Amino acid sequence: MRIYFRLLVVLVIVTSVIMGCTKETIINKEVxxxxxxxxxxxxxxxxxxxxxxxxxxxxxxxxxxxxxxxxxxxxxxxxxxxxxxxxxxxxxxxxxxxxxxxxxxxxxxxxxSLYLTSTEKINSVEELKGKEIYSFGKGLTPDLVFRYILNENGIDPDKDVNINYLNAAPEVGAVFLSGKSNLAVLAEPLLTTVMMKKEDAKVVLDLNKEWEKVTGAENGFxxxxxxxxxxxxxxxxxxxxxxxxxxxxxxxxxxxxxxxxxxxxxxxxxxxxxxxxxxxxxxxxxxxxxxxxxxxxxxxxxxxxxxxxxxxxxxxxxxxxxxxxx
Missing domain, CATH: 3.40.190.10 (Periplasmic binding protein-like II)
Incomplete structure (x- = not known):
């Protein structure tokens, strides 16, 4: 009986030590x-x-x-x-x-989320020939995507259109709102802001959808x-x-x-x-x-x-x- 009692005491002590160590490890674990x-x-x-x-x-x-x-x-x-x-x-x-x-x-x-916006009626990419278009992000995604779409539609972005680059998207929005530009590449959420302020503005090309057409990518870019x-x-x-x-x-x-x-x-x-x-x-x-x-x-x-x-x-x-x- 004493032997069983001693074994029970040892078991309790060992269990307490293990639980104590585990608890201490959890408490001391760094966040x-x-x-x-x-x-x-x-x-x-x-x-x-x-x-x-x-x-x-x-x-x-x-x-x-x-x-x-x-x-x-x-x-x-x-x-x-x-x-x-x-x-x-x-x-x-x-x-x-x-x-x-x-x-x-x-x-x-x-x-x-890039869109070509205008106050005039434009139904296709081909109708952009000879136009002046304001854009932003030269050499970056907005520029790359737009130029690629133009190129795939048979329009040389360096010869057939005049892309006027500004430093940032808000500058393009401001120029478009002022009436100095009638064609501008705008990104959301700036697009919504511009269209709230200029009632005759409309999206003439959704560049995501145009990308789908020329590449076959189901969701765009x-x-x-x-x-x-x-x-x-x-x-x-x-x-x-x-x-x-x-x-x-x-x-x-x-x-x-x-x-x-x-x-x-x-x-x-x-x-x-x-x-x-x-x-x-x-x-x-x-x-x-x-x-x-x-x-x-x-x-x-x-x-x-x-x-x-x-x-x-x-x-x-x-x-x-x-x-x-x-």
């Missing part, structure tokens, strides 16, 4: 801080719900939501690998990959992508899956709740006019997000860039390792 960076404008709107509500996705991971006002600053953060998660121009995702940086594309945050560091995926896969699910919900919510989105955007200091959001932004392919559903569109986009402006993606096609597979 890991990670950063989620996204550019001001439409990309930030897709992240507004998750940023505002900040759900607990893993009790040992703390997310710092960072709204980046400058595109150049976002590029620097990615090239220095300072952001763990980010929404970036899709060409930057390929460029970073080709530089050997450890990011994977999770899915498409924003599909093409992936303008901005969600990327995540590979080591975060490898070491915290459950958290990554939880984050992806929460972001997908945030992105979908942004397209369905314009009144609350306007409120969140204001509180998060996203520089999109509240009236513009409440009026209703045009969201292309809002349902399509996961890379497994749109890898073909990325390959078409990168191939087009490779033919037209290879430096834009780092000089070569990224391989399959760029894409995240659940």
């Amino acid at each position: 890991k801080a990670i950063s989620f960076s996204y550019q001001d404008g439409t990309p930030a709107l897709t992240a507004s719900k998750i940023a505002m509500e900040n759900p607990i996705l893993d009790k040992y991971i703390d997310i710092n939501y960072e709204l980046v006002k400058s595109p150049d600053l976002l590029v620097a953060k990615i090239l220095k690998e300072e952001a763990d998660i980010a929404i970036v121009p899709s060409n930057l995702a390929a460029q970073a990959f080709n530089k050997g940086l450890s990011y994977e594309v999770i899915g498409t945050s924003v599909w093409g 992936p303008q901005a992508s969600l990327i995540i560091k590979r080591d975060l995926i490898d070491n915290n896969l459950e958290f990554v899956k939880n984050f992806i699910k929460a972001y997908e919900e945030s992105r979908k919510w942004a397209g369905e709740n314009k009144d609350k989105l306007a409120k969140y955007a204001e509180e998060l200091e996203i520089s999109v006019n509240r009236d513009t959001i409440e009026k209703g932004i045009t969201w292309n392919s809002m349902e399509t997000f996961n890379i497994k559903d749109c890898k073909e569109e990325y390959e078409v986009y990168y191939n087009a860039i490779l033919d037209f402006a290879p430096d834009f993606i780092g000089g070569k096609m990224p391989d399959e390792k760029l894409y995240f597979e659940k």
